[in-house]
Amino acid sequence: MFSPRPVTCSMFTCRFTTTFDNVDLGDLMFSLCYLPTAGRLTITIIKARNLKAMDITGASDPYVKVSIMCEGRRLKKRKTSTKRNTLNPVYNEAIVFDVPPENIDQISLLIAVMDYDRVGHNEVIGICQVGNDAESLGREHWSEMLSYPRKPIAHWHPLTEWTTQVTATGNGSCNSLKGPPSP
Numbered sequence: 001m002f003s004p005r006p007v008t009c010s011m012f013t014c015r016f017t018t019t020f021d022n023v024d025l026g027d028l029m030f031s032l033c034y035l036p037t038a039g040r041l042t043i044t045i046i047k048a049r050n051l052k053a054m055d056i057t058g059a060s061d062p063y064v065k066v067s068i069m070c071e072g073r074r075l076k077k078r079k080t081s082t083k084r085n086t087l088n089p090v091y092n093e094a095i096v097f098d099v100p101p102e103n104i105d106q107i108s109l110l111i112a113v114m115d116y117d118r119v120g121h122n123e124v125i126g127i128c129q130v131g132n133d134a135e136s137l138g139r140e141h142w143s144e145m146l147s148y149p150r151k152p153i154a155h156w157h158p159l160t161e162w163t164t165q166v167t168a169t170g171n172g173s174c175n176s177l178k179g180p181p182s183p
């Protein structure tokens with residue numbers, strides 16, 4: 001299902017993007033590891049390659065922002081350090097979230113590679129998602145993580161364009177990462 005795409009307007013152009021073009025935004029490699037007994041989800045951002053250049057220098061200042069999503073809402077977020085003036089950054093930075101086993105099926109991770117700018121807004125270079133309801137590789141990587149607990153599993157993921165996220169109207173079952181109250 002396609003989300004509505006933003007209209008991009010400037011003084012000279014006004015276009016409506018409706019398809020996922022083969023825009024090469026680059027790839028991100030990260031590993032996922034889940035410890036069910038400790039309820040600990042670790043995503044290690046390893047490196048990125050061939051990122052899209054966002055600055056007039058011909059490079060970008062990439063950092064990676066990881067958000068836990070539940071029913072379209074962001075519950076928590078963490079980010080890596082920023083690597084300056086590169087399109088092939090290496091991070092090897094682990095980000096740890098507490099996710100109890102009873103919640104692991106409800107959440108997904110939204111991983112956004114961002115370009116830091118000293119002036120103005122930081123821009124999204126590209127995103128990828130992993131989770132039960134993610135597409136193809138994002139879903140496969142997630143189920144592989146769950147099938148092999150305690151084992152870090154790394155894959156390259158192609159980055160896709162950021163689209164405006166539809167704000168889901170969930171039933172509030174995951175306002176927090178705590179389980180439902182006991183009767």
Ligand SMILES: [Ca+2]
Binds near residue numbers: 061116117118
């Ligand atoms: Ca920049």
